[in-house]
Amino acid sequence: MTQLIVDIADMKISDNPADTLITYSLGSCLGVAIYDPVLRLGAMVHCMLPLSKVDKEKAKIRPYMFVDTGLQQMLTKLYESGMRKARAVVNVAGGSQVLDSQGVFKIGERNFTVLRKILWKNGLLMNAQEVGGNKSRTVSLEIATGRFYIKSGGKTIYYDLP
Amino acid sequence: MTYRDRIEEHIANFPKMPPLCQSLLGYLDDPDVDFKTIRNLVQYDPGLTANVLKLANSVYLGTVQEISSLQAALVRLGTRRVFELVLSLAVSTRLVPALPGYGLEARDLLRHSIWTAVAAQELARILQMKNVDTVFTVGLLHDLGLLLLDPFIAGERDRFTLIFEEQSISFNTAEREVLGIDHAEAGAGILELWQLGPEIVSGVRWHHEPAEASCFQELIYLIHLADMLSLSEGIGTGIYGLQYNVSAEPVRALGLKKEHLEYAASKTLDKMRELETILT
Numbered sequence: 001m002t003q004l005i006v007d008i009a010d011m012k013i014s015d016n017p018a019d020t021l022i023t024y025s026l027g028s029c030l031g032v033a034i035y036d037p038v039l040r041l042g043a044m045v046h047c048m049l050p051l052s053k054v055d056k057e058k059a060k061i062r063p064y065m066f067v068d069t070g071l072q073q074m075l076t077k078l079y080e081s082g083m084r085k086a087r088a089v090v091n092v093a094g095g096s097q098v099l100d101s102q103g104v105f106k107i108g109e110r111n112f113t114v115l116r117k118i119l120w121k122n123g124l125l126m127n128a129q130e131v132g133g134n135k136s137r138t139v140s141l142e143i144a145t146g147r148f149y150i151k152s153g154g155k156t157i158y159y160d161l162p
Numbered sequence: 163m164t165y166r167d168r169i170e171e172h173i174a175n176f177p178k179m180p181p182l183c184q185s186l187l188g189y190l191d192d193p194d195v196d197f198k199t200i201r202n203l204v205q206y207d208p209g210l211t212a213n214v215l216k217l218a219n220s221v222y223l224g225t226v227q228e229i230s231s232l233q234a235a236l237v238r239l240g241t242r243r244v245f246e247l248v249l250s251l252a253v254s255t256r257l258v259p260a261l262p263g264y265g266l267e268a269r270d271l272l273r274h275s276i277w278t279a280v281a282a283q284e285l286a287r288i289l290q291m292k293n294v295d296t297v298f299t300v301g302l303l304h305d306l307g308l309l310l311l312d313p314f315i316a317g318e319r320d321r322f323t324l325i326f327e328e329q330s331i332s333f334n335t336a337e338r339e340v341l342g343i344d345h346a347e348a349g350a351g352i353l354e355l356w357q358l359g360p361e362i363v364s365g366v367r368w369h370h371e372p373a374e375a376s377c378f379q380e381l382i383y384l385i386h387l388a389d390m391l392s393l394s395e396g397i398g399t400g401i402y403g404l405q406y407n408v409s410a411e412p413v414r415a416l417g418l419k420k421e422h423l424e425y426a427a428s429k430t431l432d433k434m435r436e437l438e439t440i441l442t
Contacts, residue, residue: 008395009431027396027404048395048427055428065428098390099332100408104420105394107427134330136399153403 003140006031006044009065011074013043013081017144026094026137028108030067030115033091033141033148034074034124036083037161042143045074049107050114067114075122089161090124091148093139095131108132128159165314166342172310173351180252182207186245187357197236204232204248216440217247220433221283221298246299249358253303254441261308263316265400271309272442273434274398275302280433282388284426289416294381300365304385305398307349307366314341319401326405333402334370346370373411383412391423397434 004012006023014021021044023031028048035042045064052059052066063069078088092115095108112131119126130137130150138151146161178184185203189195205211211232218229218239226238235244257272279301286294315322318340325336334344350367361378365385368375372386390408393399412418 025396025399027399028394029396048431049424054421054424058428062431065431094396096404098394098404098406098408099330100390102408102410102413104413104418104423105390105408106420107394107424110420134404136396136403153401 006046008046009048009062009070011043011045011064011070011077013041013074013077014143015039015041015081019143020140021143022138022140024138026139027096028094028105028111030092030094030108030111030131031137031139032071032074032115033139034078034083035089035091035141035143035146035148035161036078036087037089037146038084038087039082040143040146041078041081041083042141042146043074043078044139044141045070047071047111050110067111068118071115071118085123088124089127089146090119091128091139091141091159092126093128093130093137093150096134096136097132099134127162130157164342165340169310169314169341169343169348170351173348173355176310176352176355179249179356182210183245183249183252186241186248190241190245197233197241200236200241200244201232204244210248210251213251213440214244214247217251217437218244220437220440221247243295246296250299250302251441253306256309257302257306258442261312261400263312263314263319264308264402266308266398269438269442270398270400271305273438274392275305276437276441277392277395277397277430277434278302278304278385278388280388280437281391281426281430282384284429284433285384285387285391285416285418285422288422288426289418291380291384291416294384296361296365297381297384300362300369300381300385301388303349303353303362304366304369304389305345305349306352307345307347310348310352311337311341311343311345315401322401326402330405332370332407333405335407344370370406370409372409379415383416386412387416387418387423388426391427391430395427 006012023046033044047067047070052069095112097108135152140149148159260268279298282297282301337344364378368382369385372382375382
């Protein structure tokens with residue numbers, strides 16, 4: 001088994017059944033995994049911030065930093081690799097936040113709002129979602145099985161294909 | 163003997179500042195010392211000189227012209243900033259090892275510290291704040307206390323888990339509840355013994371309770387917000403995750419908006435990666 005690490009502001013795609021895609025320490029960031037069970041094709045992205053308009057220059061170099069440009073690019077790559085929308089299984093984790101009564105640090109919540117809009121526009125539904133709270137999460141996607149793992153606070157739970 | 167007593171003993175026995183930093187610090191307030199003396203001290207180590215220049219150009223990029231020699235660094239940045247660069251290089255290696263008590267892997271604390279230092283600088287730039295030169299150094303040092311408290315946290319892991327299951331409190335409050343001292347106070351204790359001056363000591367001491375500080379507020383506010391942004395982005399989150407309180411005072415006083423935070427975060431990631439290679 002090979003672990004392909006998805007760094008912050010990065011995306012990895014694979015159809016090699018020996019691969020597991022993993023991203024560590026999601027705080028307010030979102031980890032989104034999309035899988036096509038027929039092709040056994042999966043991708044995972046680790047987005048930091050909701051909208052690319054905050055820093056358009058950076059979005060050109062690092063599109064996966066932002067949920068809007070990151071998801072668009074990821075979906076484009078998956079469709080180019082043959083994924084069909086009807087088969088896509090979408091799993092999401094992250095979107096936590098620090099204890100902030102002022103609301104300026106609600107980056108996680110804003111990330112998730114943008115993600116839901118994009119998925120809705122693309123006609124995609126979420127399978128598993130574990131979003132919010134103030135825990136850090138590590139998620140992984142097994143390419144052979146499509147199983148999605150969320151590790152947080154010493155506990156691991158997993159979601160199989162629907 | 164209470165935990166606090168034992169931790170205070172550890173602070174007193176914490177390794178001294180590296181000898182070169184001690185010598186440099188001794189010269190900082192001496193009006194009779196010229197650049198040549200300081201230059202000779204640093205240049206004795208060519209590797210260090212090269213790294214000081216790389217760091218100077220990376221940290222102060224955009225604020226001064228490219229710096230190609232130690233002499234130029236001393237002239238353009240001043241002896242205090244050059245000292246802080248040498249100190250940053252010396253301390254950063256200590257931030258590399260894993261801290262099992264806090265649940266941090268190797269390099270997690272280093273990355274968290276660099277992120278905080280860079281984000282604090284970015285926020286200062288975005289909010290057009292002046293006179294916060296020390297912000298990078300304080301950002302890098304702000305969690306030094308973790309090194310000291312880690313074994314005590316490891317010994318009391320079950321109590322910390324229980325506290326978090328029962329209440330939603332900031333992790334530094336939990337540290338004080340269990341150990342009688344938090345990592346901010348412990349870190350400031352070390353830096354006080356190193357005689358780094360009230361600005362750096364206060365910056366570290368109050369980074370989780372910025373409203374309690376009686377001086378250097380702007381610097382402390384920046385460190386607090388940058389630290390919260392770092393945890394928020396998942397950089398160096400251990401067993402505490404994102405369980406820290408954002409103080410309302412800095413947000414209000416600096417007129418901080420979500421766009422400021424997001425812009426600072428977008429600028430910080432690549433800079434953190436660049437500095438990580440220079441600092442270790």
